[in-house]
Amino acid sequence: MFAERGYRDATVREICAAAGANIAAVSYYFGDKFGLYRAVLRVAHDESRRRHMSGVPGDAPPEAQLRAWVGGFLRKLLDPERPQWLPRLMMREMVEPTPALDEVIEESIRPQFDQLAGIIAALTGRRRASRWVREEAVAVVGQCLIFRHCPVVLDRMLGVKVLSAGRIEELADAVSERVLRGLEKERRGPGRVAGRGARGRGVRP
Amino acid sequence: MFAERGYRDATVREICAAAGANIAAVSYYFGDKFGLYRAVLRVAHDESRRRHMSGVPGDAPPEAQLRAWVGGFLRKLLDPERPQWLPRLMMREMVEPTPALDEVIEESIRPQFDQLAGIIAALTGRRRASRWVREEAVAVVGQCLIFRHCPVVLDRMLGVKVLSAGRIEELADAVSERVLRGLEKERRGPGRVAGRGARGRGVRP
């Protein structure tokens, strides 16, 4: 409910009603409403970390790694079959930061971002910590986040429901191919498979 | 105040106090709180449209148009010298849509988006309304929006303050160059009367 309606709009009465608990329970167990929110946030990115860290094979060519990373990220953001409140809660925390944001950044966002930067570094032969690589990574993240950030607007601009389950892998293909096209000139020899390296790995349902 | 604290958290009493007006004025002039919000939203994107529509020269080469569009968009989002509440308000409306979102989409977002799609169409020779062009446009928007969406996180990931005034043009350069790199293969020559219609081989399967 915090994810869906925001901290302020989610009332303890509704939360307790949905949980089948008494209103006084939140004060009894968490001190106050914000204590409950912090607890929710904690289990949120515990869950998030456990789910995502797997899935990007370290020995595959970097093109495939990029496709796998984008796919994992988009599934985490959009897959209707997994709890949507996880990414929604983090989105909210970014747009409207509470004192709890720092913890989310260090424990959940940075490791994932560094992983992506590593893949781009491997693709281009540049240093993972370089400004250029990190800005490219930001561009990749931006292309993914917009789908979670304003799906309603995108549905209207594209004329389709982006959030539908089948579309996710298509989106991941499109994003990673676009990124690879953009990096074409910078790509170094070994893994060079003319953009096809990333294909065919999709876990289509 | 709606932009800074959200519709719900901004109270009528605070707004009226800051405006030097009486509390009953909002009921008298706007009907209720939401009427006031809609009025604010209206002047917001009136202002927004007036400011942005200028500046993208229609007769320049499409590469320059793209750079101008991105620059204008990023300045609108980030320039600390112009009122920040404008883009913040729209961001909020996207993340947490109210019944007023429809109006914002049609009157403010869509014209701007179509303008970008037109530029990409001119760059690649594809139809402005095609799915491919519109998805490329979404990618451009995504790369820009992320800077307004979660500046705090980006500062931490990049190790610099992205919002500083001097950086905006650098960012615009980086984004438009990255996009042009990604469209390289699709670009048609500067002699721009080349064949109309769908350019043979689609990238999409």
Added chain:
DNA sequence: GCGTCATTCAAACGTTTGTTTTATACACGC
């Protein structure tokens, strides 16, 4: 001067909010 209208103001209204209180039910050691 006077009535009329639009506007402003302080006060009050009825809800809803997060939180606290008070009472009750249950489990366990002795």
Added chain:
DNA sequence: GCGTGTATAAAACAAACGTTTGAATGACGC
């Protein structure tokens, strides 16, 4: 059985919210 500590329940609490009321103010035409 009994006291003790823990968990749940319903009710009450004060504060804050959006909104309404009714009186006061001022300008204007006649």
